[in-house]
Amino acid sequence: MATTTLPRVRVVVLNYDGGEMTLRCLDSLRALDYPADRVEVVLVDNASIDGIAERVRDEYPWVTLIESFHNRGFAGGCNLGIGDPASGAYDYVALLNNDAIAQPGWLRPLVDALEADPGLGAAASKMLFAERCWGVQVELEPSYESRTSPFYKGAALTGVKVDGADRLHDALFDEGFWGLLPGSLPGSFVNSSKRRGEVRIGERQVQGRPRTMSVRLHAVTPRRATLRTGAETLEVELDLEPRWFTLALPDEPDDIVNNAGSCLFQNGYAGDRGFLERDQGQFDAPDEVFAWCGGAVLLRGAYLADVGLFDERFFLYYEDTDLAWRGHHKGWRYAYVPTSVVRHEHAATSGAGSAFFRFYVDRNRLLTLAKNAPAPMVRHAVRKELFPMAKALVREVGSGVKHGRPPRWGRGKQQLDSMRSAAALWKAIRAEREAMRAASEVDDADVMGWAVSK
Numbered sequence: 514m515a516t517t518t519l520p521r522v523r524v525v526v527l528n529y530d531g532g533e534m535t536l537r538c539l540d541s542l543r544a545l546d547y548p549a550d551r552v553e554v555v556l557v558d559n560a561s562i563d564g565i566a567e568r569v570r571d572e573y574p575w576v577t578l579i580e581s582f583h584n585r586g587f588a589g590g591c592n593l594g595i596g597d598p599a600s601g602a603y604d605y606v607a608l609l610n611n612d613a614i615a616q617p618g619w620l621r622p623l624v625d626a627l628e629a630d631p632g633l634g635a636a637a638s639k640m641l642f643a644e645r646c647w648g649v650q651v652e653l654e655p656s657y658e659s660r661t662s663p664f665y666k667g668a669a670l671t672g673v674k675v676d677g678a679d680r681l682h683d684a685l686f687d688e689g690f691w692g693l694l695p696g697s698l699p700g701s702f703v704n705s706s707k708r709r710g711e712v713r714i715g716e717r718q719v720q721g722r723p724r725t726m727s728v729r730l731h732a733v734t735p736r737r738a739t740l741r742t743g744a745e746t747l748e749v750e751l752d753l754e755p756r757w758f759t760l761a762l763p764d765e766p767d768d769i770v771n772n773a774g775s776c777l778f779q780n781g782y783a784g785d786r787g788f789l790e791r792d793q794g795q796f797d798a799p800d801e802v803f804a805w806c807g808g809a810v811l812l813r814g815a816y817l818a819d820v821g822l823f824d825e826r827f828f829l830y831y832e833d834t835d836l837a838w839r840g841h842h843k844g845w846r847y848a849y850v851p852t853s854v855v856r857h858e859h860a861a862t863s864g865a866g867s868a869f870f871r872f873y874v875d876r877n878r879l880l881t882l883a884k885n886a887p888a889p890m891v892r893h894a895v896r897k898e899l900f901p902m903a904k905a906l907v908r909e910v911g912s913g914v915k916h917g918r919p920p921r922w923g924r925g926k927q928q929l930d931s932m933r934s935a936a937a938l939w940k941a942i943r944a945e946r947e948a949m950r951a952a953s954e955v956d957d958a959d960v961m962g963w964a965v966s967k
Contacts, residue, residue: 529559668736685715879932884949
């Protein structure tokens with residue numbers, strides 16, 4: 514395709530006190546292999562106080578700067594940058610998180626995918642974590658107890674060393690491990706593994722090339738386990754006695770997947786396909802996906818003109834899932850393009866796991882389902898929220914009563930606040946839901962065919 518005929522692309526980057534991280538993102542866009550005269554970079558500054566708007570105005574004359582004088586969240590900030598998709602100002606609009614670095618070849622494969630298939634509303638990138646990791650994978654053989662009781666399901670990990678130095682509190686755990694719990698050993702912590710999980714150490718945490726990684730493991734009931742690093746495999750027996758196991762590490766750390774398109778799970782959650790998996794070629798083929806992640810995506814202008822922009826009531830989180838689901842109702846499809854790669858500092862702005870993060874994730878998941886999902890899935894999701902919320906609230910109130918002090922509000926109160934906020938929007942959401950479903954061009958069964966188990 515000749516340069517003069519390449520589609521015009523607007524790339525929208527949102528800044529909220531991102532500082533040097535935002536400038537690093539803009540620098541990566543300047544280095545794209547896509548012709549600069551066919552790319553418009555728009556930076557939306559979301560009422561930041563980091564001085565980046567002034568620096569961009571002075572040092573990045575090729576960037577179009579839009580300043581908002583209040584924080585409009587991800588949804589509202591991106592909508593400012595996208596503008597009117599029917600205006601003819603661009604053919605496609607890309608979104609790139611300010612905590613991401615685009616590889617030079619990031620944009621062209623996305624454009625090629627949308628050019629080749631007019632039924633695609635969006636093309637999603639492969640998002641890798643910025644930091645590569647070494648790790649030990651723990652895989653447990655199934656047992657009778659693991660099928661009957663979560664308590665017996667896994668192994669306890671109570672120590673991590675790299676080249677003999679303690680690294681437990683620097684360790685990263687994939688989704689095969691539950692959260693840190695008080696340990697059975699004095700002064701230690703425990704992670705209870707599911708059938709398979711991996712403990713990792715990031716390359717920034719070590720000096721040079723580490724040679725070995727050691728893990729201390731035990732199990733409530735005797736279990737056989739396989740430990741792997743990519744350079745060595747050990748078959749071990751676990752029992753109540755904690756033991757150290759040391760394995761050699763490969764020469765190079767692994768890339769870790771952040772997102773390879775987004776999934777709809779059968780429990781009503783949405784999430785990153787491949788999240789926290791080692792990137793070992795399992796996502797190297799193009800594919801159609803249920804949804805795309807707003808952190809690195811190319812959107813067709815006609816798709817946005819048809820479906821609409823982000824719902825600004827969401828503020829942040831699940832706004833991309835909502836927009837993708839709304840597109841399904843109108844027959845749009847989405848592609849995952851593995852040759853388009855960005856590196857991402859996950860949740861660098863909002864802080865994954867913070868109360869702020871959990872409030873919006875919990876609330877907006879319910880709003881997304883209320884707008885788009887079949888009624889049985891909506892009812893199931895609400896019921897699943899109520900019991901753990903009530904249990905946590907009783908614990909928080911009871912703890913205060915027991916110790917003669919006001920409650921120390923935590924997860925239960927946050928879940929209650931999320932549900933109350935979602936309920937306040939229910940009337941408006943319900944009207945939109947009925948209108949959208951009446952005009953839907955696809956059956957629920959077709960959309961729910963995308964739902965996968967966690």
